[in-house]
Amino acid sequence: SAVISQKPSRDICQRGTSLTIQCQVDSQVTMMFWYRQQPGQSLTLIATANQGSEATYESGFVIDKFPISRPNLTFSTLTVSNMSPEDSSIYLCSVSLTGEAFFGQGTRLTVV
Amino acid sequence: GNSVTQMEGPVTLSEEAFLTINCTYTATGYPSLFWYVQYPGEGLQLLLKATKADDKGSNKGFEATYRKETTSFHLEKGSVQVSDSAVYFCALSDLAAGNKLTFGGGTRVLVKP
Numbered sequence: 001s002a003v004i005s006q007k008p009s010r011d012i013c014q015r016g017t018s019l020t021i022q023c024q025v026d027s028q029v030t031m032m033f034w035y036r037q038q039p040g041q042s043l044t045l046i047a048t049a050n051q052g053s054e055a056t057y058e059s060g061f062v063i064d065k066f067p068i069s070r071p072n073l074t075f076s077t078l079t080v081s082n083m084s085p086e087d088s089s090i091y092l093c094s095v096s097l098t099g100e101a102f103f104g105q106g107t108r109l110t111v112v
Numbered sequence: 113g114n115s116v117t118q119m120e121g122p123v124t125l126s127e128e129a130f131l132t133i134n135c136t137y138t139a140t141g142y143p144s145l146f147w148y149v150q151y152p153g154e155g156l157q158l159l160l161k162a163t164k165a166d167d168k169g170s171n172k173g174f175e176a177t178y179r180k181e182t183t184s185f186h187l188e189k190g191s192v193q194v195s196d197s198a199v200y201f202c203a204l205s206d207l208a209a210g211n212k213l214t215f216g217g218g219t220r221v222l223v224k225p
Contacts, residue, residue: 043156096211099163099211100161
């Protein structure tokens with residue numbers, strides 16, 4: 001199994017600012033995934049972060065808006081840039097081990 | 113591409129009632145199938161999984177069988193409790209897609225005493 005710690009757990013931010021979310025895993029993993037869960041909605045994959053290479057973004061998500069770092073095999077950050085109220089969501093970090101996905105507790109972001 | 117469709121909620125039940133949440137999928141390869149549960153105020157937890165056709169996943173009284181012929185993975189529980197109130201997500205992962213998870217829309221279940 002994997003234990004994933006995300007920080008912050010929640011934040012309220014002003015529009016136009018940026019927030020960086022941290023994700024720490026207790027084991028080394030090749031791929032880390034970032035998801036967004038908009039209010040009352042399902043999870044949508046934002047990007048896949050591989051250590052040592054640029055993240056791969058899903059359709060509708062771009063690096064300028066959601067830059068990702070992956071400096072080592074246990075850590076990743078997701079930045080939500082130039083925020084607007086539409087970015088209010090829960091952002092989740094996930095890893096896959098032996099075919100099973102594990103999730104962090106999520107970061108509940110409110111943009112005002 | 114891959115997709116997952118599950119019944120919309122909310123589903124409201126009385127305690128000890130039978131619960132079924134339908135889930136069907138579309139995948140190009142041979143996916144693994146999952147049910148995740150999100151209790152109020154908590155993160156996503158794996159409830160059960162099945163990795164090949166005819167496999168049955170089970171946990172906490174919940175069951176789901178991987179039906180390749182109907183591309184379905186319906187979740188069932190014979191007698192629900194108030195503590196089962198949560199949002200349930202059906203999902204698939206496809207090795208060909210790098211094990212990325214594709215989620216259904218989620219079904220909110222409310223069990224009343």
